[in-house]
Amino acid sequence: MDFRLPEELTLLKEMVHDFVDRELKPHENEVERADRVAPELRKSIRDKARDLGLLGLNIPKEEGGAGLGVLALCVVREELGRTSYAMAQVVKPTPPILLFGNEDQKEKYLRPYMRNEREYAFALSEPNAGSDAAAIQTTAVPDGDAFVLNGTKHFTTDGDIADFFVVFALTDKEKRARGGITAFLIDRGTPGFTIGRPVETLGWRGIGHVELVFQDCRVPAASVLGEVGEGFRLAMRWIGHGRLSVASYSLGVAQSMLDLAVDHSRQRETFGKPISDRQAIQWMLVESAMEIYAGRGMIHHAAWMADEGIEFRKEAAMAKVHCTEMAGRV
Secondary structure, three states, X not given: OOOOOOHHHHHHHHHHHHXXXXXXXXXXXXXXXXXXXXXXXXXXXXXXHHXXXXXXXXXXXXXXXXXXXXXXXXXXXXXXXXXXXXHHHHOOOOOHHHHHOOHHHHHHHHHHHHOOOOOEEEEOOEOOEOOOHHHOOOEEEEEOOEEEXXXXXXXXXXXXXXXXEEEEEEOOOOOOOOOOEEEEEEEOOOOOEEEEEEOOOOOOOOOOEEEEEEEEEEEEHHHEEOOOOEHHHHHHHHHHHHHHHHHXXXXXXXXXXXXXXXXXXXXOEEOOEEHHHOHHHHHHHHHHHXXXXXXXHHHHHHHHHHHOOOOOXXXXXHHHHHHHHHHHHX
């Protein structure tokens, strides 16, 4: 078994490292203070990310992307962990769930997103359905050649700036996760669909989270993403990728913190010696390095499974839990 990154991913890692230092980190403080990313700054950064191929990184070449797969996405997200989450979120790649659209939907949503012409948001969570996604209560009732949606979505990241939304709703209350949840592509401004109150969080300054409210919102049947009743399966596939993305970002945070700690320990002196010579400090640094090493191995293995077409959701979930908690310890 060869655990080395392929040369193309090593070069990609170096490119993103430079991109973070040059384009993202200089804006961290202003975004933190303002609690928002200015629209002109967002567009400028995403245009540059698009030109580097980062927006279509994980999209097949036949769809206009780089076709580099899940491991490449994890390598990029780890490097983005060296900056604030708000700045990293600006460079989020194209969601693979859009690949399940038909040709008309790809032309309307997938390709404009890759060109940085449209923004999206993923709307699954609800006030009473977070981790238990099968418990959603938003409904979509067939009505002729359309569906009528009613319900509320919660914690919708980037919902304040999105042009379109991937929305999940019940089309069969009895089947639920077993064929009763459907995904819809819904444009901002659709009658009966409003952006609700902002949701405050601890941290994550510069990123908007909002409620979405659907009141007799009528959308055409052509808005269905994939097939009717296939939504839960699509959501779980997307969430598997999302968990690896979160794990990789957390890994990058931890590595960045360890690098800072090592540098500080070599500069800070007590009683005539740098604290890096103190065994108690060495233990903390070494334990952090071990946890980071373990996390990187978990992520790369799960990403390899995903790229090989092997079921990887369990491994992705474990990597996310380990890396998010590990980052806090480091």
